[in-house]
Amino acid sequence: MKKIKVLVTDDSIFMRKLISDLLKDHPDIEVIATARNGAEAIEKVKALSPDVVTLDVEMPVMDGLEALKRIMARSPVPVIMLSSTTSTGSLNTILAIENGAVDFVAKPSGAISLDIFKVKEELIEKILLAASSNFHSLLGRNTQQKNIPLNGTLYSTMDLVAEKTKWNRSVICIGTSTGGPRALQTLLTSLPNKLKTPVFIVQHMPRQFTKSLAERLNSLCSFPVTEAVHGERVINGTAYIAPGGYHMEVEEKRGELYISLNEDIPVKGHRPAVDNLFASLSTLKKTRKIAVVLTGMGADGAIGIKKLKESGHTVAIAESEQTSIVYGMPNAAVQTGLVDHIENLEDIAVVIQQYTL
Missing domain, CATH: 3.40.50.2300 (Response regulator)
Structure with a gap:
């Protein structure tokens, strides 16, 4: 060799x-x-x-x-x-x-x-x-694409209206690892200026680095991006990044969502773990969950996708092999047979918007 x-x-x-x-x-x-x-x-x-x-x-x-x-x-x-x-x-x-x-x-x-x-x-x-790695997928990619063309099959307006009557809120949850910061920049800067839903993000990264990541994305996005704080109330139109070294979960209290952080044992070597975030969101009632698994090594997120799907009202999206720096995590999600969309990174924001009208 x-x-x-x-x-x-x-x-x-x-x-x-x-x-x-x-x-x-x-x-x-x-x-x-x-x-x-x-x-x-x-x-x-x-x-x-x-x-x-x-x-x-x-x-x-x-x-x-x-x-x-x-x-x-x-x-x-x-x-x-x-x-x-x-x-x-x-x-x-x-x-x-x-x-x-x-x-x-x-x-x-x-x-x-x-x-x-x-x-x-x-x-x-x-x-x-x-x-x-699929290193060459990085070359020449614009990390801040706006108004990207629609790719794929849209739900009809009638279908969306009919589906929307089944839940009271929507949340977006994203899991990623290797190559994630760049992928997150591409995705988040392509979302609408007036985002109507909260975004929860797990990026495999140590302490201090997640804070710098949140600050950098906050400077680039048209909506607030922050490192999550234990016990804070979730605000629509804000993206929350799990701090390095802490699992991030979301709880519902008296109809409001709150961030919960803990230092429980790492899951598959990860803390924060995507599976923990997804599993916590699976317990929310009358909530449409849009789960996205981006580039990364390993299989974190696959078990969480299963729990989300079991809870209903979940759309699962995986980044394609063509644009993933490492296709491990997206592939593990796809292998569950429960992913609804496999999309190139540049097209994921448009797909998300189909489900947050």
Whole structure:
């Protein structure tokens, strides 16, 4: 089997050696070179044609974000960002994913993480995933498409009116993982300016990064996007992102919806978990649920889709293989046999709007 050629980029000689040492013993990975900064990484990408690049976010001469932009413009290759968990580091990581990075790994203890071995398995897993991902579906995609053309079969107005009499409210719930921040940007910025329903989002991401994601999406969307807070009352036209490290569930009290966060055990390694959110929404009465599963590794969301469908009044939408960076989660949802629409990412907002009239 051909080995995955990796270029490791970090301004610290210690980090370059530590990361290279973590990867060198894996039978499917070969570290072909290292780079001291973004400018050097650009030149080595052009000269060596690696299969995957790791980029430190914060570097002198040229930082990882600027290097990423230039790599994507000149010699596109799957990139994994290595980031500190500071506010600046997490925001730049979100911007990096927006600009084409496949995924990121958070350094355990700042810029020079001598305990980087703690994320060895995660780093290896994401490099392997990046090498096999549908990376080229990112290239040339406009992440802020508006007024996208309708694709697919519409319900008739009569059908919609007849169906609407069966519930008192609609909610939109979205689950995603690898490639999710960019997919969420495409989807949320394509929804109506005056959104009439709440949106609940689970993105597999650590603490601090979900806050930066919410702040970034809030700056781009025409409706509020916020990191969810335990006990807050749900407001129509607002999108709520589950905080990293907490499961997010939705409860109904006296006819109103409220956010509930907990630190129960991870589900399939995830906290927040899409299954938990979907399962909680399945208990809501007289509520139309529009469940969307976007790009991501694994099968989170499939069990939740089943529970939602058992509760009735649920429309399930999965992102297509053509536009998913990783087709794991959408495919798992499709394999349940309960998905109503399989759509390219750019068409999902229009499908959602069919059910929220």
